[in-house]
Amino acid sequence: MTTTDTDVIIIGAGPVGLTLANLLGQQDVRVVLLEREDRLVDYPRAVGIDDEALRTMQTAGLVDEVLPHTIPDQKIYMVNGDRLILSEVNPTTREFGWPRRNGFVQPLVDQVLLAGLDRFDTVEARFGAEVTDLADGGDQVTATLADGATLTGRYVVAADGGASPTRKRLGISFDGETRPSDGIVIDVANDPIGTPHAVFGGDPARSYASIALPHGIRRWEFTLFEHEDASVVDDDEFVFDLLRPHVPDPTRLDIIRRRVYRHHARIAGSFRAGNIILAGDAAHVMPVVGGQGWNSGIRDAFNLGWKLAAVVNGHADEKLLDTYEVERLSHVRQMVAVSLGMAKEMTDHDPEKAAERDRIAAARTPEEREAQKRQAFKPQPKFDAGVIVQTPLPTFKSLPAREVARTAGTIFPQPRATDTDGVPMLLDDATGQGWRVITWNNDPMAFLSPESIATLERIGARLVQVVPRSQLQWTAKHTSPGVTVVGDLGGEESLQAWFDARPVGAVILRPDHVVAAECLSQELDEVLGRVLDVAGIEVRR
Structure with a gap:
């Protein structure tokens, strides 16, 4: 070796x-x-x-240290040259457990x-x-x-x-395009504006952005014209002229950084x-x-x-x-x-x-x-190939007939739930990280072969049983050893609501929270085997 x-x-x-x-x-x-x-x-x-x-x-265990350097739910206003609002970006969803824009x-x-x-x-x-x-x-x-x-x-x-x-x-090639004009970035301490949002100005005279940042920092970005050399970044008078329409007195600003960049x-x-x-x-x-x-x-x-x-x-x-x-x-x-x-x-x-x-x-x-x-223009990751297994839409009479989007290849939501002790927290904290097999109400062990269970143990996967919070303590005493029990809090964004909207009773999640497959509980062992196969993980018989 x-x-x-x-x-x-x-x-x-x-x-x-x-x-x-x-x-x-x-x-x-x-x-x-x-x-x-x-x-x-x-x-x-x-x-x-x-x-x-x-x-x-x-997932990396660092979010508590990152959050102090963020502004949650930061609005963006797109305005024209007359400062009239063209559009507003203000998504308030917590689908993945965190604010969408920060x-x-x-x-x-x-x-x-x-x-x-x-x-x-x-x-x-x-x-x-x-x-x-x-x-x-x-x-x-x-x-x-x-x-x-x-x-x-x-x-x-x-x-x-x-x-x-x-x-x-x-x-390796790097195909695409480079915008013909550069941009200049100016960061200022002791924010002279003091508002929490960001403004993107589509001004035909000169486009700009004005963005509030944590710790009293204000970011300005301006487009440079093709005839303007990058050396203007060091010209105080040029920089002051850029900022004069934005603040009462640009000469009193505490400029901490300035730099020219190019759009690629x-x-x-x-x-x-x-x-x-x-x-x-x-x-x-x-x-x-x-x-x-x-x-x-x-x-x-x-x-x-x-x-x-x-x-x-x-x-x-x-x-x-x-x-x-x-x-x-x-x-x-x-x-x-x-x-x-x-x-x-x-x-x-x-x-x-x-x-x-x-x-x-x-x-x-x-x-x-x-x-x-809602920021609907932002494409959400959706994998059509890779470590995913698409299962057919079930047609059994116990399931209502309805058009339902398949979730394999999408990111699984992260509502708040409870751990086994009933303490409310985000789902990933309640289940633990890594590969997860999540079933609604059922003990997942009941649907998996000994070989599958051994394989999941070898790769550090977690078996998770989600139940209504009212059943939490009873289930925790009666489920199989090694199964993590999570209490569902109910409501429109709960796990029960997610399962209720889909004809599945089990999901297999990858370590990056992507749904590798979804299926009925009775199909779990077979579908899991297919997921492990496309991931190159051997099930030892």
Whole structure:
């Protein structure tokens, strides 16, 4: 057997690399995180974290440290050049347990992620460590560093940014487009405005964004015209002129950061080359207007993290890694398209096109405005292939005939429920993390073969029995050993409501909270076997 220095080498200590390192550390995977800079990047970056990403932080055990650096339920107003509201984004859903839209300070959250690595003896972060070459030998990858040292690992994950040296070294394409004009970001302490929301201004004279951030920080973003050089970022008078229409006195602002950036919309031609895998901006970049670049990278880390851990720990065949690109690519394409469309709509400086946009916005129906408010334009992840099993809609007479959307490949909701002791909490905290087989009312052990139960134990899966809260204590005394009993709290967003709306009594959840399959209770063992097969997990007979 080939000896390696570590299991996984991660290149890049940005949010994707840091999140992945935390998720792998939880699974006792040996990780070396390499960052060419001497410290975490502190310049202006992402300002929006969504509910899926917060659920990932919850899974990583860091959400309580992240939340102090967020503004929950942050509204966005899209306005025109006359400051008239074109649309409002204000989703108040808690479908996944957390607010859908949150303002945040990325450098502070990155620090939380870095500090989280201290929990794991198997994870090491090295700063000032630049990778200059990678050699994939088939059973391991050798990374050569700028100081001449080498490091070997079974896999390498390159989370080294949009200009990824790794992607370029591998010769992987990065097709898409680059917007013709740059943008300038200005962060100010002691927020001179003081309102909690964000404003995106589609002003044909010059588009802008004004965003409240935690800890009294205000972010401004302005589009630069093609004739304006990036050096204007250092010109105080230019910056003051940009801010003069926004504050009483720009010369009194406490400017803490300013930077020029470029809008890209590009996707790598492949997310994997042998044992080297691309994630985050190395695999895809998108305009900042949609606020999904950071969140899309976190989705990459979450999708990839459990799969790498399963392969490294011997629970799954390496074919499981092939599903990473299969599952992530479709949603990334959707998010890039949405972000690019929003960027073009809000940063177009053609007065006639801006006027047409305003006319369309004014003509929206109340239903269309409500959909915009709910952020219905944001595509939800939905996998049509990968580690999912689609089961036919049951037609038994005990089930009403109705059109029901199938949930395999979607994210399972996270309502509040109770643990076995009756303490209310979010579902993932009540059930525990990892693979989960969840049944309504039934003891799941009654429907699984000894071989299936042994396989689930081997991969650390959890068997969960959900019952109405009134049955909780009785069920806890009578269910099979090893089954976690969860109390349902009832109501429109409860687990009972979820099961009541669908002709299924059991769901199989992956470690990233995606529904791998749904079925009737009596079908559970057979369907579970199919899920384990597509995941490359052997059921030993």
